[in-house]
Amino acid sequence: MEHEILLDVRHLTHIFPLSRKTAVKAVDDVSFQIRRGEIFGLVGESGSGKSTAARCVMNIYQPYAGQIYYKGIDTCDRGQFRKNKKMLQTTRQMIFQDSGSSLNQRMKVRDIIEEPMRVQKIRPLRGSYEEEARFQMKYVGLDPEYLKKYPGELSGGQRQRVAIARALTMEPELLVADEPIASLDASIQAQIVNLFRHLQKEHGFSILFIAHDLDMVEFLCDRVGVMYHGKLVETGPAGAVFQNPLHPYTKALIAAIPIPDPRRERARAVPDFANMEFSRKGTLQEVEKDHFVLMEGGDAT
């Protein structure tokens, strides 16, 4: 069971039409798998297609081409989606950068957390809706007294944790987290990342984790994928990709991570890779075990 594939994204392509004649290919023939209990990080510069890919995975966008299998179900097939709707809407949950700030301001925290259970007619694991809400509040490190408050009375980090608590009531198996910590300060970021770690270890969650902070991704993720202009240019175990990056774009991205020591950081020549162009040609090829890089030549997969 350990290596069971939970999410299998195959040749995912998504295009946004801009006008009658022009379109942007936000995601271009991307394939990756997430195993059960694994944290998969998606990194790459702004506009590289990470959020679009995540939204396709959650069926927010209907992909232009490709397949997305979740627990073996082709979620982009309308018939299969309809047949498995409740399972798909409960066991997959998404957290956005601004999940906390988009909570309904007119509802008390308690009602916000209980709402999905009521809508999905989920029997709470801890007896009552309120017990479940209290449990999840404590779990994400919030005083259950806050259940009586409105989102406007909480800080940004507290609201984001309410959004996570709400998602956890659905007992998800896949959490798609699109920059869930970007708007929080460093100490709260660390708390939330530790919470994700705990969820993975104790509950066997799988997480698709999108972040700009590469140190955080290296710390948290088992495997990573690197996106560049809609293409997945490299994927592999986090250690292999960070210690031995193979694609020129990944090399530049990792070379640009600031060194924590300010003296060494000032002395360092950072490549100006915003103005560099990298190849997006070829196919993903396995260079070392489980470590794939986009390159030309060799066997097409």
Ligand SMILES: Nc1ncnc2c1ncn2[C@@H]1O[C@H](COP(=O)(O)OP(=O)(O)OP(=O)(O)O)[C@@H](O)[C@H]1O
């Ligand atoms: N709703 C949309 N309509 C048109 N184009 C879009 C839309 N959403 C995204 N795009 C375009 O698709 C490309 C990928 O965007 P996406 O939001 O997936 O990138 P991202 O990797 O998540 O970036 P960031 O790190 O800034 O969040 C970009 O060129 C973007 O301009």
Ligand SMILES: [Mg+2]
């Ligand atoms: Mg994004």
